Amino acid sequence: MPLQINHRLLPLIALAGLSLPGAAVGMASEPATNSAATDGYDDQPTLSAVAQLGKKLFFDPSLSGGGQMSCATCHDPANHYAPANDHTIQLGGLHLDQPGIRAVPSLAYKMSTPSFSIGDESTADEAAEASPMTEASGAALANASAAVVGPLTAQAIVKADAPAANLVPKGGMFWDGRVDSLEEQALQPMISPFEMANADTATVYAKLKKGYGKDISALFGDNILNDQDMMISEIGFALARYQVEERSFHPYTSKYDYYLRGKAVLTDAEARGLKLFDDANKGNCASCHLDKMTGDGQMPNLTDFEFEALGAPRNPAIPANADARYYDTGICGPLRSDIYSAQPQNCGLFKTPTLRNVGARHVFFHNGVYRTLEDVTRFYVKRDTNPEEIYPKDASGKVLKYDDLPAQYQINIDVIDAPMNRKLGDTPALNDAEIADVVAFLKTLTDGYDPAKDGIKAAK
Ligand code: HEC
Ligand code: HEC
Numbered sequence: 131m132p133l134q135i136n137h138r139l140l141p142l143i144a145l146a147g148l149s150l151p152g153a154a155v156g157m158a159s160e161p162a163t164n165s166a167a168t169d170g171y172d173d174q175p176t177l178s179a180v181a182q183l184g185k186k187l188f189f190d191p192s193l194s195g196g197g198q199m200s201c202a203t204c205h206d207p208a209n210h211y212a213p214a215n216d217h218t219i220q221l222g223g224l225h226l227d228q229p230g231i232r233a234v235p236s237l238a239y240k241m242s243t244p245s246f247s248i249g250d251e252s253t254a255d256e257a258a259e260a261s262p263m264t265e266a267s268g269a270a271l272a273n274a275s276a277a278v279v280g281p282l283t284a285q286a287i288v289k290a291d292a293p294a295a296n297l298v299p300k301g302g303m304f305w306d307g308r309v310d311s312l313e314e315q316a317l318q319p320m321i322s323p324f325e326m327a328n329a330d331t332a333t334v335y336a337k338l339k340k341g342y343g344k345d346i347s348a349l350f351g352d353n354i355l356n357d358q359d360m361m362i363s364e365i366g367f368a369l370a371r372y373q374v375e376e377r378s379f380h381p382y383t384s385k386y387d388y389y390l391r392g393k394a395v396l397t398d399a400e401a402r403g404l405k406l407f408d409d410a411n412k413g414n415c416a417s418c419h420l421d422k423m424t425g426d427g428q429m430p431n432l433t434d435f436e437f438e439a440l441g442a443p444r445n446p447a448i449p450a451n452a453d454a455r456y457y458d459t460g461i462c463g464p465l466r467s468d469i470y471s472a473q474p475q476n477c478g479l480f481k482t483p484t485l486r487n488v489g490a491r492h493v494f495f496h497n498g499v500y501r502t503l504e505d506v507t508r509f510y511v512k513r514d515t516n517p518e519e520i521y522p523k524d525a526s527g528k529v530l531k532y533d534d535l536p537a538q539y540q541i542n543i544d545v546i547d548a549p550m551n552r553k554l555g556d557t558p559a560l561n562d563a564e565i566a567d568v569v570a571f572l573k574t575l576t577d578g579y580d581p582a583k584d585g586i587k588a589a590k
Contacts, residue, residue, distance in 0.1 A: 177375050183345050184372030187365060193320060193337055195327035196224040201319065201369070204234045207378065210487040210577060211237035218447040218498035221324075228324035229449045231458060231465075232305055233498035236491070238381075238577070239484050241374050242431055245310040246302030248470065299437040299461060299470065305480045305496040307437065308466040312370035317362055335361055382429050384486065385579040386571075390423055390430075393581045396574065403571025406564050413510075413560060413568055414548040418482045432485040432575065437461060439478035440550070441513065441543040443521050444534035445499040457536055458497060477539040489573040497534065503569045511549045511558040511565070 177185065187193065191200045204220045205211040212234060213220055219230040301307060303315045319325040320334050328334045335358045338346065346364065347355055354360050373379050388394035396404065407415040416422070419432045437460070450456050461470055462477035470476050480496045494500040500509065513520050517531045524530055532540045544550055549559035560568065 175375060175377070178371060180349055180368050181371040181375040183342070183349060183365075184368035184370070185376065186345075187342070187369055188372055190341070192341060193326065193328075193334070195329065195333070196226065198226060199326055204319075204325070205237045210490050211379065212487070212491055214492075216492035216501070218445060218493050219449075222322070223324050223327045228327070230324045231448060231450050232496050233493050235305070235483060236487055237373060238379050239431060239486050240303070240312060241380060243303060243311075244301035244435055246299070246307040246470075248297050248299045297475075299476060299479060301435045302481070304465070305483075306460045306463075306466045307481055308468070312373055313363065313366040316366040316369040331362060332358065338362075338365055381577045383577045383579055385574040385576075385584070386421075387429060388579055388581045389574070394579065394584075397570065399567050399570040400574050401571075402564075403567035403569065406560060406568050407571055410548060411559070412549070412564065413507075415510075415568070417547060419485045432488075433482045435482065437476070437479035437481055438544050438547075439480070439535070439539070439542040440495075440510075441478070441532040441540070442495045442497060442509070442534060443499050445497040448497055451497075457534065459535065459539065460496065462539075474539065475542060478535045478542045485572060486575050487577055489576045503572050504565055507560065507565045507568050511552075511560045513550060514545065514554065515552045515556045515558045517554070 188201045191198050191203070194200065199222060204213055204222075206214045208214055218233065220234055222228050222230060299307065301310075303309045303312065309315045309318065317331065317334065321328050321330060328337070338361055339355060342365075343355055346361065349368075350360075350364050354364060385394050385396075385400075389396055404421075406413045407419075407421065410417065418434055418436065418438065420434050421430045421432055423429060439460070444451055446452075448458075450458075456464075458464065459477040460466075460480040462474075463471050488494075488503065492501065494503070494506045500506045509520055518529045521530050521533055532543055535543070552559065
């Protein structure tokens, strides 16, 4: 099972995390709202030595089985760490000809993702536990002096032990939440047969030892060179530190960020779109894609990190879907297999993604079935009122509603939250003009807005 995480690594990562309480606390709890001259949002801290190692690893194609693909190949820094091309899925493997099964998410704003848990919907937001990205590990902590400045958004979450009425899965990395942190996540693409395609962990270990032995022993001590598990966990740590410290992974420079900070004015269409996005009887988008600053000045994540089954249409452009018996059921697999994947109420559920930089994405949803934000928004409001516009029909003309989920799991599909609570023939919650306004708002979420330049342009 090359796609499964080596669980023996987890305790090591957790243990190593204990060695840097100071750094962890400092990172999580200091939104830079304190600087006098600037508001602290524009500083680029220098990368610590561990993060610099992570940066080298991130861009190094020699770490892939075929020598041609690095993390940056799919997570392109020029497009907010998402693919710049418009393929539904990306090709990987030894000869870059093996199709993946899911759309590549952006790596921006992943650091505030909480660990995977299943808890009560309401209490989950309240209690406090540090985000996994802030309990990072490493013997090289002396070097991790560079504080992360800016509006970090470590969100709190409780692990549920008591059974609650409404248990909602939340958090974790990937569309199915199958690993808990950026540290743990790093090995997976390296050994995935349709990503970087190394034969196994030992191959990755040998490559790291050869290519980075000197760097790694300088940071983590010589002993690590003879300890495969430790080495893998520390390079996961280095890759994670890079994603935490490098400012371009979480710049908070969208027009909407400037708007929230009182430094940009939305156009009429954008402002109408925001209102519809928030309105519980219209878009109701903000009920899952949280868009308000928190009381302590943290910027919104545009996700609540919770899992939902939306029932997106099947995408024939994914080669695996050629097999009619094949389904991607999110938490229930094919890539996740643990106690949660065996529970039928989790089947069809995918993690709510951040909508930050969504205007720069080429394909939408876990299966990349949509290519425009208009089509995504139309899906939400017409899925149940006009399913014939959303799903294909069979030979007899019958609409194949929810065609990407086996019948026994369709009961998991959300028909309670607006705008997905309407019935066949009802008026959709948004008309075409309103959809256009919501899309105008979504486009304000792209980083790289310049209030001086773009603001003047807009005023003209
Ligand atoms: C062949 C393309 C490809 C390469 C190369 C690749 N990834 Fe990914 N990455 C993906 C896909 C596809 C997903 C989503 C997979 C899923 O949800 O099952 C993903 C998901 C992730 C996530 C989780 C993001 C989220 O939204 O939860 C992280 C973090 C990540 N990759 C980091 C990396 C790192 C670090 C590397 C290099 C070691 C890397 N990736 C290499 C395609 C790639
Ligand atoms: C009940 C929670 C919920 C509500 C309400 C909701 N979303 Fe989502 N959103 C999700 C989930 C879950 C996904 C991922 C679904 C998947 O991939 O199968 C998603 C995905 C998206 C995506 C694709 C992002 C990407 O990177 O692929 C967009 C765009 C989006 N939502 C916009 C909206 C808009 C606009 C609204 C309001 C009209 C809205 N959402 C309402 C939960 C929600």
